[in-house]
Amino acid sequence: MANWIDISQPLTNDMAHWPGDTPFRYSLTYSKVETGSVNIGQMTASLHTGTHVDAPFHYDSNGKTIDQLNLDRYIGEAIVVDVSQSNVINLEVLKQADLRGCKRVLLKTSLTNDPKRFPDTMPSIAPEIAAYLQEKGVTLLGVDIPSVDQADSKDLETHHALYRHGINILENIMLDHVNPGLYELIALPLAIQGADGSPVRAVIKPLSEKERTDR
Template sequence: MSGWIDISQFLDEGVPVWPGDTPFSYRLTWTKEESGSVNVGQVAMSTHTGTHIDAPFHFDEEGKRVGELDLAVYAGPAKVLDREGIGWIGPETLAGEEITGVERILIRTGAWKDRSRFPKAIPPVDPALAPWLKQRGIRLLGLDLPSVDPLDSKDLPAHHALARHGVHILEGVVLDEVQAGTYELVAFPLPLKQADGSPVRAALRPL
């Protein structure tokens, strides 16, 4: 993958998950010794582990599931913005940024300092950002955070606002070493037809 920058969280028993959600596990169900030819593994995990996308069905019973999403949203030119230290993510956060012709934005907040632990608080997305993004043709918002809403939110206003305005959600990207700029993004979900979300292998290549 020469030239590509991996922005995914590695999945192992140490990856943090939402409190109370399914912990990640990988084990061999057959060893080469047992089968005589191959090792075969089994994975158990939440669909929202590590770097992942949310399908609208995650927060809306009538929303699209992963198998219904447009793959084109998850690959193509993307702009990485450095906004470390911000307290929230709203239109003011992106004011003055040249995003003409950009369909995908990834925001580095730097708020998730210790990726071995689930964060206690994050800078949430202001629902007012959703129409602002739509007006500018943005189809994907990616964050270095586990959610676009406050971690204790039950009504998930940012999730719903983004979905209403056709903005897809990519969460948990690792942008610690990524410079602001324009890149090619690939972050395809798995073909989990009925799922509410999916882990992705997300990567960037400078343009």
């Protein structure tokens, strides 16, 4: 039986964060010596720390919050697609991939996974792919970069294009150690009431053609 593969960034005090956003910090509030029974920790972080899900409320004040999202989109069959041959992931690049009718697509880009460094540049995801993915029945797009838009973008064209075409967003997954192919995905966001996003523990498990049971 295949083992689960962790594709999420570990949460560490020296991990990179979006410039200007709240960095991740974990510390002990009380030690076992102090309480006599247990260690109790605390953390502070942006909801877009490391591997995370964007809720539509992140870029649309009238959009759904993280606790209102359909969890089925974050569990089930997914396909890892290698698009590392291009720094611009557009329709031409994506049409070369066999999406095999998968509802969840995870893009392995040319950016090397490095959780401790925020990238100076990263591959761009063209807004035009949103309509194509919708035609293919895709409802979740995962990327191994911090955002589906460039770091200096203010209009967030690709976020909005995916939103208009009913596609949810999973960002900052780690795929350097993962081969292209079919997998079972679990990447559940936390039920944080009213929130614009959530860190996730994203894991995948290889699937054979016989095991394909997409939901």
